[in-house]
């Protein structure tokens with residue numbers, strides 16, 4: 001790899017010297033235009049055609065990418081606010097696409113149509129107030145509209161009202177895993193500080209705070225469907241980012257402060273597993289894993305485990321160290337009853353300390 005990089009640097013350096021040499025020669029040569037170094041009519045025609053070909057190539061590449069990579073789109077959002085987020089994204093992309101298709105065409109087609117011809121001089125056209133007004137005011141209106149719409153969407157998602165029965169959950173980030181802390185019966189998280197971290201108390205819950213006694217620390221994130229969840233995010237060490245793509249949620253997790261985010265899950269794990277999208281996806285993943293297993297077995301290594309059920313995941317989306325890629329926690333969205341059944345099987349802080 002290093003050899004390859006050094007080679008590239010040497011080649012680029014040689015090209016740069018060669019180019020500078022050419023510029024030097026050009027600046028010294030005669031300017032009659034027939035020296036062979038200055039573009040003639042034939043060169044101009046070739047370049048004009050290349051411009052059109054490049055435009056066609058760009059359009060082709062764009063449509064190919066949309067077609068080829070559309071299989072990596074996320075499924076429909078599994079949270080209440082998700083469709084607002086997706087709409088904003090869709091409108092922005094649609095607008096960018098329309099504008100860029102038009103401007104790419106103008107740029108390349110004009111370069112083709114008005115390519116240099118001997119004896120033909122460009123028209124001197126100083127300015128036109130009306131034209132300038134049009135191409136200034138249209139982007140101003142469109143961009144202002146997009147930004148205002150984006151701001152409204154943002155504040156709609158970020159400035160949430162707390163429902164009466166909202167569930168408060170703390171997500172605690174450590175290199176390289178997540179823990180969840182449920183607020184318990186009182187729905188109030190106990191105070192916590194890194195100074196209290198000791199033995200089993202890995203989240204630094206204040207042992208003297210009564211609110212924290214019934215808190216429940218878990219390795220999985222269970223969320224009741226249709227109920228607002230308020231996440232309080234804390235980090236023990238470095239900057240992390242809590243990323244829940246299926247719920248269109250992401251929030252930085254910053255050491256020394258509590259950040260928050262809220263959403264209401266709308267699709268249970270069971271439900272999303274049954275969708276056509278997910279069944280298709282699982283089939284593809286299984287095929288890839290089967291192929292990989294064959295190769296592993298042929299190389300005398302054990303085959304990959306079966307992977308047949310989709311699960312939502314909370315991922316870290318800030319590169320926080322060598323195992324960042326694997327910093328994740330399973331999320332299970334289930335009915336309120338199932339959630340209550342599960343939380344009863346988990347130990348409270350008081351019980352685990354007593355043990």
Ligand SMILES: [Cu+2]
Pocket residue numbers: 173175239240241316317318319320324327
């Ligand atoms: Cu991380």
